Amino acid sequence: MPFHAEPMFPGDLYDTTLRVAADAPVAETVPGDAPSATWNHFLAMGLQAVLVGEEDGGAGASLADIAAVAEACGRHASPAPLVSRCAVAPTLLAALAGTAADGAARSLLRDIALGEASACALLDSDGDDLRATAHGDGLRLDGMLRGADLTEPATHLLFLCRGAVAGDADGDDTLLVLAPRGAFPAATSRYLGIDGRQTVDIEAGGVTLPAASVLARGQAAREAAAQARAIGAVLACAQIVGAVGAMIEQTIDYLGTRHQFGVALATFQALRHRVVEMYVAYESARGLVRRQVLDLDGGLTPALLRDVSLLKLSLSATARQAAESTIQLHGGIGMSRELPAARLAMHALSCSLQWGDRFEHLDRLARTDRGTADAAADAGTDAILVAA
Amino acid sequence: MPQAADPYLSFREELRQFADTQCPEPLKAFVRSNRKITRDEYRTWQEKLFARGWAAPNWPVEHGGTGWDLQQRYLFEEITAQADCPPQYHHGLGHIGPVILHFGTEAQKARFLPRILDGSEWWCQGYSEPGAGSDLASLKTSAVRDGDHYVVNGQKIWTSHAQEADMMYTLVRTSSEGRKQAGISLLLIPMDTPGIEVRPIPTIDHWHHVNEVFLNDVRVPCENLVGEEGGGWTCAKFLLDRERLSPATVPRLARLAEQVGQLLEERGAGRPGSPSQHVLMERLYLAQAGVKGAREMLLGAIQEEMRGTLAASKSSALKLFCSELSQQLIGIALDIAGPTYAARLVDTSGLEASEADLCRSLVHTYLFYRSRTIAGGSSEVQKNVIARDLFGA
Numbered sequence: 066m067p068f069h070a071e072p073m074f075p076g077d078l079y080d081t082t083l084r085v086a087a088d089a090p091v092a093e094t095v096p097g098d099a100p101s102a103t104w105n106h107f108l109a110m111g112l113q114a115v116l117v118g119e120e121d122g123g124a125g126a127s128l129a130d131i132a133a134v135a136e137a138c139g140r141h142a143s144p145a146p147l148v149s150r151c152a153v154a155p156t157l158l159a160a161l162a163g164t165a166a167d168g169a170a171r172s173l174l175r176d177i178a179l180g181e182a183s184a185c186a187l188l189d190s191d192g193d194d195l196r197a198t199a200h201g202d203g204l205r206l207d208g209m210l211r212g213a214d215l216t217e218p219a220t221h222l223l224f225l226c227r228g229a230v231a232g233d234a235d236g237d238d239t240l241l242v243l244a245p246r247g248a249f250p251a252a253t254s255r256y257l258g259i260d261g262r263q264t265v266d267i268e269a270g271g272v273t274l275p276a277a278s279v280l281a282r283g284q285a286a287r288e289a290a291a292q293a294r295a296i297g298a299v300l301a302c303a304q305i306v307g308a309v310g311a312m313i314e315q316t317i318d319y320l321g322t323r324h325q326f327g328v329a330l331a332t333f334q335a336l337r338h339r340v341v342e343m344y345v346a347y348e349s350a351r352g353l354v355r356r357q358v359l360d361l362d363g364g365l366t367p368a369l370l371r372d373v374s375l376l377k378l379s380l381s382a383t384a385r386q387a388a389e390s391t392i393q394l395h396g397g398i399g400m401s402r403e404l405p406a407a408r409l410a411m412h413a414l415s416c417s418l419q420w421g422d423r424f425e426h427l428d429r430l431a432r433t434d435r436g437t438a439d440a441a442a443d444a445g446t447d448a449i450l451v452a453a
Numbered sequence: 454m455p456q457a458a459d460p461y462l463s464f465r466e467e468l469r470q471f472a473d474t475q476c477p478e479p480l481k482a483f484v485r486s487n488r489k490i491t492r493d494e495y496r497t498w499q500e501k502l503f504a505r506g507w508a509a510p511n512w513p514v515e516h517g518g519t520g521w522d523l524q525q526r527y528l529f530e531e532i533t534a535q536a537d538c539p540p541q542y543h544h545g546l547g548h549i550g551p552v553i554l555h556f557g558t559e560a561q562k563a564r565f566l567p568r569i570l571d572g573s574e575w576w577c578q579g580y581s582e583p584g585a586g587s588d589l590a591s592l593k594t595s596a597v598r599d600g601d602h603y604v605v606n607g608q609k610i611w612t613s614h615a616q617e618a619d620m621m622y623t624l625v626r627t628s629s630e631g632r633k634q635a636g637i638s639l640l641l642i643p644m645d646t647p648g649i650e651v652r653p654i655p656t657i658d659h660w661h662h663v664n665e666v667f668l669n670d671v672r673v674p675c676e677n678l679v680g681e682e683g684g685g686w687t688c689a690k691f692l693l694d695r696e697r698l699s700p701a702t703v704p705r706l707a708r709l710a711e712q713v714g715q716l717l718e719e720r721g722a723g724r725p726g727s728p729s730q731h732v733l734m735e736r737l738y739l740a741q742a743g744v745k746g747a748r749e750m751l752l753g754a755i756q757e758e759m760r761g762t763l764a765a766s767k768s769s770a771l772k773l774f775c776s777e778l779s780q781q782l783i784g785i786a787l788d789i790a791g792p793t794y795a796a797r798l799v800d801t802s803g804l805e806a807s808e809a810d811l812c813r814s815l816v817h818t819y820l821f822y823r824s825r826t827i828a829g830g831s832s833e834v835q836k837n838v839i840a841r842d843l844f845g846a
Binding site for chain 2: 189212214252253254255256257258259262263264324325326327333335336385389392393396397399400401402403407410411414415418419422423424425427428431
């Protein structure tokens with residue numbers, strides 16, 4: 066019985082998502098701004114409601130549930146922006162409950178849960194490309210909004226920028242802004258990513274927004290964004306697990322079917338061993354991701370944020386290894402975009418780069434540990450001084 | 454002991470001056486940007502070389518070549534790569550040209566060689582088939598004699614440049630008797646012959662490089678048979694044995710290493726002095742050392758080849774080492790280009806300006822270079838060749 070990947074979080078949600086993702090046609094350009102049939106199906110299934118609390122009309126389900134969705138989509142290299150729309154944006158909005166932005170956040174959460182709104186979270190830059198200045202009672206933007214994932218249409222954009230609103234003393238603060246997509250003009254550039262994701266750059270110069278668009282600022286904005294991105298990173302890892310598991314299955318299948326020199330490729334030990342290396346890395350990665358998802362269910366702590374960076378760093382390496390091995394083991398056909406295994410490889414690579422690539426997480430780990438070491442060293446010095 | 458005078462000193466100087474003055478700057482800029490080189494760029498450079506009498510560095514003088522030895526050919530490659538001149542298009546000059554020179558009739562030589570030299574006729578290679586990749590001798594495309602024509606039916610795959618080629622040198626099966634190698638023949642097929650259909654293969658790199666070529670009752674005049682009927686495998690093997698050292702690979706790698714080093718300095722990953730930067734620097738230094746090692750391996754192999762003592766495993770070792778090195782280098786480039794460019798591989802809003810963006814070209818190249826360890830003898834096949842030599846069996 067050849068290898069078959071076992072889902073990390075089996076259940077109805079996994080099974081249903083898998084079926085829908087399996088049926089999705091491969092489209093490399095979406096004409097106009099209409100949602101794909103697959104995305105409509107995902108919305109109808111209530112995937113955007115999974116992580117939204119019951120008090121806001123959501124399912125109030127666990128992170129494991131949305132991780133099941135991510136793994137299932139990963140198995141079919143689905144480029145749908147489900148991590149951003151179903152997890153990152155809801156996490157970000159939920160973090161604002163009880164703040165001044167409570168009303169705006171919860172109203173949007175309710176629409177998201179109903180599938181009537183969909184918020185594209187753009188949190189990769191801390192807003193350096195985009196500045197806000199006070200304008201009447203609100204703010205006026207200057208610069209570009211870069212890299213919005215609009216593979217499926219969004220009704221809202223959630224992003225960071227730098228600047229001030231009316232009445233601010235400090236003119237250079239981080240602002241977390243929520244704006245309707247319609248407040249911005251059409252995209253100036255559209256791009257296809259390596260795995261078929263579609264991102265756009267939007268000219269934001271001259272866009273004016275009311276003061277209430279600023280959901281949070283300063284440390285609060287940065288922390289909310291960091292936590293939401295951490296959830297994004299964990300779910301990107303779940304997508305990678307799904308993709309790598311399927312890559313191993315398909316590679317084994319191909320090596321068993323393809324004959325050269327009168328024998329199946331699967332009879333060559335060198336090729337078998339390379340699959341084994343993928344498999345061992347997969348088992349470790351799968352275990353890590355599963356554990357991390359369960360650990361995160363009680364909420365994010367600084368120690369868990371460190372674990373997320375360790376996870377994303379590690380899974381990024383796994384994704385790269387598996388992607389490159391899969392292509393190599395398929396030979397020429399591995400270069401074809403029409404080969405599902407090649408699309409999985411591109412998807413895994415793409416996920417390894419989203420919500421912080423390995424270098425962003427490496428640097429964060431080093432900073433975190435150095436900070437802790439410095440603090441411990443300081444504490445040690447204090448103790449010695451006290452003892453003296 | 455004083456070092457012996459460099460016998461190639463004035464030759465180097467001549468090459469350098471030519472590369473500096475004769476390759477148009479826009480062409481160099483194109484090469485520097487790492488975009489995919491098409492027939493237009495190749496041809497512009499080939500015309501310059503032809504005018505100078507350097508059209509074919511690997512051909513004998515009597516057929517319009519330079520008659521250079523391997524050492525001189527290496528210097529030519531090194532100096533032109535360093536100056537960002539395009540490489541030469543290899544299918545005509547490097548592959549079918551020498552085969553026609555050796556096995557072709559006088560009529561074939563007169564018909565085909567001059568147009569390879571001046572760059573006016575473009576060739577592609579019809580070898581691989583869906584069922585015959587590493588195991589090339591299993592090919593099935595058939596050629597059946599009908600009067601003074603062969604009628605060809607079958608399918609080729611991974612045919613680079615078929616979309617822009619005028620001619621395809623094609624391995625076909627003329628007999629299924631005896632050893633499978635014995636029934637293979639080499640035919641020169643004009644691409645505008647009725648019955649040929651070229652379909653692009655969409656690849657992960659989003660560059661149009663390879664195609665499927667379908668041949669349906671394609672009538673090819675018998676005078677386009679190279680060598681004897683059933684002698685195709687001999688021609689193909691002649692090519693492999695003769696062209697097993699490619700003097701161009703290492704100089705192009707060295708240039709890529711320089712470019713990646715520069716990119717790391719300018720863009721980096723993370724802040725200057727960050728752990729990310731250090732990780733990438735180590736990988737770059739290892740690759741730089743690898744390029745130096747590859748250069749020595751190649752120069753040593755060139756000496757051995759000129760003495761006629763080069764073992765097959767040495768050229769396989771070079772192919773293995775250089776193709777993996779090119780992947781290491783382009784892997785660093787991908788890490789520097791990072792999420793920003795991986796998400797922006799293809800500009801679907803059709804803005805021409807961004808085409809010249811080096812980082813985007815490097816992501817294309819990273820994806821394209823996955824084929825470096827697959828095409829032209831996969832790494833796995835090379836390892837088998839080397840191991841047979843090392844173990845003596």
